[in-house]
Amino acid sequence: MSQAQVEIQLIASIVAIACALPGVFLVLRRMAMMSDAISHTVLLGIVIAFFITRSITSPLLLLGAALMGVITVSLVELLNRTGLVREDAAIGLVFPAIFSIAVLLISRFAGDVHLDTDAVLLGELAFAPFNRLRLFGLDIGPEALYVSGGILLLNIIFIVLFYKELKIATFDPALAAALGFAPAAIHYALMALVSLTAVGAFDAVGSVLVVAFMIAPPAAAYLLTDRLSRMLIYSALIGTFSAISGYWLAHWLDASIAGSMATMTGVSFLTVYLFAPERGLIAQARQRRRQRIEFALTMLTMHIAHHTATNEAEQENQVVRLNEHLKWSQQFAMEIVGIAERNGLIRQQEGLLLLTESGLIRAQQEFNT
Amino acid sequence: MDISQLLYDLFFDYTLRTVGLGAAILGIVSGMLGSFAVLRKQSLLGDAISHAALPGIVLAFLLTRTREPAVLMLGALIAGWIGTLFMLTITRTTRIKYDSALGLVLSVFFGLGLMLLTFTQKLPDATQAGLDKFLFGQAATLLQRDVITMGLIGAMALGLLVAFWKEFKLLTFDPEYAASLGFPVRVLDVLLTTLLVIAIVIGLQTVGVVLMSAMIVAPAAAARQWTDRLSLMVVLGGLFGALAGVGGTLISSSAERLPTGPVIVLCVSTIVLISMLFATNRGLLWNWIRSQQNRRKLRARAVLADLNTLAMQHPDQEHGHSVSVLRAMSTNPDGVSYALSQLKERGHAREVAHEVWALTDEGLAEASKNLENKRE
Numbered sequence: 001m002s003q004a005q006v007e008i009q010l011i012a013s014i015v016a017i018a019c020a021l022p023g024v025f026l027v028l029r030r031m032a033m034m035s036d037a038i039s040h041t042v043l044l045g046i047v048i049a050f051f052i053t054r055s056i057t058s059p060l061l062l063l064g065a066a067l068m069g070v071i072t073v074s075l076v077e078l079l080n081r082t083g084l085v086r087e088d089a090a091i092g093l094v095f096p097a098i099f100s101i102a103v104l105l106i107s108r109f110a111g112d113v114h115l116d117t118d119a120v121l122l123g124e125l126a127f128a129p130f131n132r133l134r135l136f137g138l139d140i141g142p143e144a145l146y147v148s149g150g151i152l153l154l155n156i157i158f159i160v161l162f163y164k165e166l167k168i169a170t171f172d173p174a175l176a177a178a179l180g181f182a183p184a185a186i187h188y189a190l191m192a193l194v195s196l197t198a199v200g201a202f203d204a205v206g207s208v209l210v211v212a213f214m215i216a217p218p219a220a221a222y223l224l225t226d227r228l229s230r231m232l233i234y235s236a237l238i239g240t241f242s243a244i245s246g247y248w249l250a251h252w253l254d255a256s257i258a259g260s261m262a263t264m265t266g267v268s269f270l271t272v273y274l275f276a277p278e279r280g281l282i283a284q285a286r287q288r289r290r291q292r293i294e295f296a297l298t299m300l301t302m303h304i305a306h307h308t309a310t311n312e313a314e315q316e317n318q319v320v321r322l323n324e325h326l327k328w329s330q331q332f333a334m335e336i337v338g339i340a341e342r343n344g345l346i347r348q349q350e351g352l353l354l355l356t357e358s359g360l361i362r363a364q365q366e367f368n369t
Numbered sequence: 370m371d372i373s374q375l376l377y378d379l380f381f382d383y384t385l386r387t388v389g390l391g392a393a394i395l396g397i398v399s400g401m402l403g404s405f406a407v408l409r410k411q412s413l414l415g416d417a418i419s420h421a422a423l424p425g426i427v428l429a430f431l432l433t434r435t436r437e438p439a440v441l442m443l444g445a446l447i448a449g450w451i452g453t454l455f456m457l458t459i460t461r462t463t464r465i466k467y468d469s470a471l472g473l474v475l476s477v478f479f480g481l482g483l484m485l486l487t488f489t490q491k492l493p494d495a496t497q498a499g500l501d502k503f504l505f506g507q508a509a510t511l512l513q514r515d516v517i518t519m520g521l522i523g524a525m526a527l528g529l530l531v532a533f534w535k536e537f538k539l540l541t542f543d544p545e546y547a548a549s550l551g552f553p554v555r556v557l558d559v560l561l562t563t564l565l566v567i568a569i570v571i572g573l574q575t576v577g578v579v580l581m582s583a584m585i586v587a588p589a590a591a592a593r594q595w596t597d598r599l600s601l602m603v604v605l606g607g608l609f610g611a612l613a614g615v616g617g618t619l620i621s622s623s624a625e626r627l628p629t630g631p632v633i634v635l636c637v638s639t640i641v642l643i644s645m646l647f648a649t650n651r652g653l654l655w656n657w658i659r660s661q662q663n664r665r666k667l668r669a670r671a672v673l674a675d676l677n678t679l680a681m682q683h684p685d686q687e688h689g690h691s692v693s694v695l696r697a698m699s700t701n702p703d704g705v706s707y708a709l710s711q712l713k714e715r716g717h718a719r720e721v722a723h724e725v726w727a728l729t730d731e732g733l734a735e736a737s738k739n740l741e742n743k744r745e
Binding site: 027030031032033040084085089091092093096097099100101103104208209211214218219222223253255256259261262263265269273279 | 407410411412413415416420459462463464465466468469470471472473475476477478479480481482483484485486487488491579580582583585586587589590593594626627628630631632634635638641645651653
């Protein structure tokens with residue numbers, strides 16, 4: 001691995017973690033689509049700040065972007081409060097309008113600067129290592145590393161300092177308000193943080209990948225744990241994994257790094273979605289099957305117990321009669337009888353099904369309940 | 370540039386006519402189908418679908434190696450549809466909420482599309498040039514046959530909309546009732562969503578992935594302000610969409626370096642703003658005026674009640690009461706003078722001396738009537 005490759009992966013991993021942490025709260029607070037809106041509207045903040053400072057590297061750009069993020073959220077809420085449109089429509093109205101203004105400003109007045117919409121939307125991580133930060137004439141690494149590192153640090157500090165407040169405001173906003181935690185203040189602080197993260201990240205990875213990093217890893221982590229602290233950690237790990245594997249995928253295909261990383265966040269999510277121990281699709285299917293078999297076994301023992309020692313026992317307690325009485329297919333009946341035999345619930349005697357001791361107990365338990 | 374020249378070009382200049390027609394078709398179809406999306410709280414579905422369509426476009430190209438718009442649109446349709454299905458499955462089988470599922474599909478599919486696109490661009494044969502116009506939309510590259518394709522597909526979608534009008538209406542407002550009546554709700558849901566996907570796919574080439582969502586939400590949101598009837602809303606939505614499309618095309622052609630997509634979106638946003646402010650039924654302005662009127666009416670009634678209270682303290686009704694006393698009794702002292710002048714107009718009160726007021730007989734009757742209503 002060359003130094004540039006290491007640096008790219010390092011930057012991508014830091015961005016992934018920086019996005020995943022506030023993303024957890026977005027997913028939990030049902031505001032995931034706000035990240036999409038913000039990651040588009042911060043462009044206008046950047047453009048305006050650029051027109052004021054005439055510099056593409058000024059820290060004011062970050063500030064302008066963060067401010068625009070908060071303005072976006074406020075506008076959405078303002079529209080929502082008029083009662084004329086619903087919240088989802090409000091988001092869908094606000095961000096394309098703001099984004100359009102930004103695009104128009106760029107194409108009209110800043111055509112020749114490095115501020116084109118492709119770069120903002122798609123990002124180009126491959127160039128990040130070329131933009132070095134120099135201190136006293138010394139090369140101390142790529143600038144993107146410091147920007148994203150600073151934002152990650154800020155995110156961590158905010159979450160650690162206000163962990164309790166964030167947690168309570170997320171899961172029980174009414175209680176948070178009653179306890180005097182000012183959920184509105186926390187809400188806006190979080191949104192400012194999301195904006196700051198989005199703008200810091202999209203210089204490196206583009207705004208769409210910001211959304212991917214903010215939502216996919218937390219959504220996957222949400223299927224793995226019920227604890228907020230673990231969800232934060234899992235999200236960070238999944239994000240890092242997606243970033244690094246995405247880089248190598250891009251390397252292999254000679255394709256967009258941002259696109260490949262977003263794809264890998266999707267692959268990570270899909271993997272978790274399928275294989276998560278309790279909430280995954282496979283686990284769910286297995287559990288359903290297990291419950292079906294357990295239920296069938298109980299039904300079988302009850303059916304046999306019901307007819308045992310009666311006149312029709314000869315006729316009823318046969319495998320072939322089960323599909324008629326319990327509406328089981330022949331195949332399913334054979335399978336359940338097999339399982340019941342193996343578990344020692346029943347035994348077969350001359351084609352007749354008989355309950356064992358434990359089978360009888362099971363049937364009686366069920367009768368009693 | 371003068372307007373008559375622009376209008377002349379709209380009909381006789383090939384490029385402008387083509388783009389204008391394309392934008393109008395897009396506006397009509399997305400405005401009409403968007404109405405259903407907005408009413409069904411699926412406003413952001415358009416955003417997700419338009420992003421999710423990208424990998425479909427690239428894959429369709431990779432597989433067929435043509436840039437035939439119909440083929441690419443089919444790819445977009447399939448991808449958008451898979452994305453929608455994916456969202457529905459995730460929200461149904463896990464505790465992940467709708468908004469997260471939207472964001473997930475949006476960003477991941479778009480990332481996948483981007484990866485495939487950059488991969489394709491590096492392939493040796495260069496015919497893929499122009500695929501990326503789907504990202505931001507380049508209305509100027511629309512050809513007549515693109516517009517014809519758009520028109521045919523759009524007409525088909527609208528035909529289905531009309532054919533299943535009653536079913537879609539029921540599905541939108543009361544899906545449980547529809548199910549209880551025996552309508553195949555699932556199938557209808559999928560069909561309506563498919564129509565939405567079609568509307569989006571039509572617009573991708575004109576306004577691009579990012580701004581397409583606005584074309585779904587905005588015309589419908591504007592139309593919603595003017596009416597409570599679905600049929601009228603759908604028609605208005607189509608009208609607003611077409612208006613924004615043609616208007617945006619004209620404005621963007623009137624000056625250099627004004628990309629069509631964003632201008633169209635700003636046009637439609639302006640329509641939304643105007644509708645929210647001035648719509649006769651729900652508009653903020655009329656609402657404000659109505660609430661002011663109500664407030665004045667209530668205030669006049671309160672002053673009348675105060676006058677009545679004062680009159681009851683005195684043996685003769687002719688006894689005048691000074692405005693300052695009424696002000697002291699009122700919750701809003703500044704409004705007392707205006708309220709008194711209103712009462713005078715109605716003949717409920719009269720000024721017996723300067724700044725001194727008394728009830729008339731009608732005023733007394735009115736006040737006791739109000740008091741009785743209140744007791745009830």
